Amino acid sequence: MNSCTEKKVVELLKEIGNDFPKIYESIDLLKSGVLDSLAIMQLMDRLESEFCIEIDPDDVAPENLNTVSAIVSLVDKNINK
Secondary structure, three states, rough: OOOOHHHHHHHHHHHOOOOOOOOOOOOOOOOOOOOHHHHHHHHHHHHHHOOOOOOOHHHHHHHHHHHHHHHHHHHHHHHOO
């Protein structure tokens, strides 16, 4: 996992997410309510802008958004395309 990518993702989640926890490594961002449908759309837009990537709509799935590490993996996958 790219630590620079993780730091930026966490920064974006703090701006967009609802009550982003201080300890987030094991938190399910969807089940905990940190990310709701509006926050997911805002996050996708910000990730695409910040990292100059295009995320396939098929990749906007719970398994790619439920944890910080899953989001970082999604970004890294799209950076390396």
